[in-house]
Amino acid sequence: MTSKKDLQIASLLAVVLFITGITCYAAFPPPAPEEPVRLMFQNAAGKVLFTHAVHSQDYDLSCLDCHHNIEDDEVYSCKECHQATGDESMPSRTDAFHAQCIGCHKEKGAGPVECNSCHAL
Ligand code: HEC
Numbered sequence: 001m002t003s004k005k006d007l008q009i010a011s012l013l014a015v016v017l018f019i020t021g022i023t024c025y026a027a028f029p030p031p032a033p034e035e036p037v038r039l040m041f042q043n044a045a046g047k048v049l050f051t052h053a054v055h056s057q058d059y060d061l062s063c064l065d066c067h068h069n070i071e072d073d074e075v076y077s078c079k080e081c082h083q084a085t086g087d088e089s090m091p092s093r094t095d096a097f098h099a100q101c102i103g104c105h106k107e108k109g110a111g112p113v114e115c116n117s118c119h120a121l
């Protein structure tokens, strides 16, 4: 038997399910591209620990602030382009890192700028 009341309950249920659906969709955004949690750079001056996930999630930065080369949502490692030795058109790997890491820390007045506060390990 389909009374008017049954119909009202059915449409109320439909509305509730619809709202639940939207809420769940909004609560679980599509997965972001895989990013490293932290990276350890080995080098002659002393290892540098880079908290990648903390930088991208807690410091209010966008991927493009560092991955200035992104094309078609692809993220390349810096060394794809910045080789051990650079030239006028392409900074070396070390120069690229120093310019970007220290440059931003100075600009924001936050984060290490002294040699041994990065080369700490
Ligand atoms: C503060 C700078 C910074 C931010 C912000 C940042 N990254 Fe990175 N990311 C780096 C550096 C530096 C590396 C190491 C590259 C290397 O070793 O040559 C890296 C490495 C990566 C790699 C590994 C690449 C490879 O093939 O080795 C991926 C993937 C990546 N980042 C994705 C992301 C995504 C996605 C975001 C945004 C959510 C992001 N990154 C935000 C600096 C950053």
Ligand code: HEC
Residues within 6 Å of the ligand: 066, 067, 068, 069, 076, 077, 078, 079, 080, 081, 082, 089, 090, 091, 095, 096, 097, 099, 100
């Ligand atoms: C696909 C090639 C490519 C990749 C990958 C790449 N770069 Fe570059 N980068 C360049 C080129 C070309 C230049 C010089 C022209 C320019 O300034 O855009 C440059 C210039 C720079 C400069 C000089 C300042 C500036 O923006 O002009 C810095 C610093 C830098 N890159 C850092 C990085 C870091 C750090 C990464 C990795 C997170 C990275 N780059 C990845 C191609 C690349």
Ligand code: HEC
Residues within 6 Å of the ligand: 048, 049, 050, 051, 054, 055, 059, 061, 065, 066, 097, 100, 101, 102, 104, 105, 108, 110, 111, 112, 117, 118
């Ligand atoms: C676009 C801006 C930006 C770039 C690029 C960047 N940082 Fe930072 N970094 C920050 C900010 C903002 C902080 C936070 C300082 C605070 O809140 O105390 C920080 C903090 C840090 C800290 C101390 C806290 C922690 O999370 O470990 C280290 C170490 C550090 N950065 C290393 C690096 C290295 C190494 C690079 C280059 C590979 C780099 N950063 C590139 C913005 C940047």
Ligand code: HEC
Residues within 6 Å of the ligand: 041, 042, 043, 044, 045, 048, 093, 094, 097, 098, 101, 102, 105, 112, 113, 114, 115, 116, 117, 118, 119
């Ligand atoms: C914000 C963090 C940071 C600061 C501050 C910093 N460095 Fe670095 N340094 C790096 C990173 C990241 C690399 C790149 C490591 C790699 O290529 O894997 C690097 C690379 C180097 C290298 C290259 C070693 C090799 O294997 O070729 C030398 C030398 C160096 N740094 C010396 C210094 C000196 C001297 C200072 C102070 C004037 C300094 N750094 C300040 C992060 C930093």
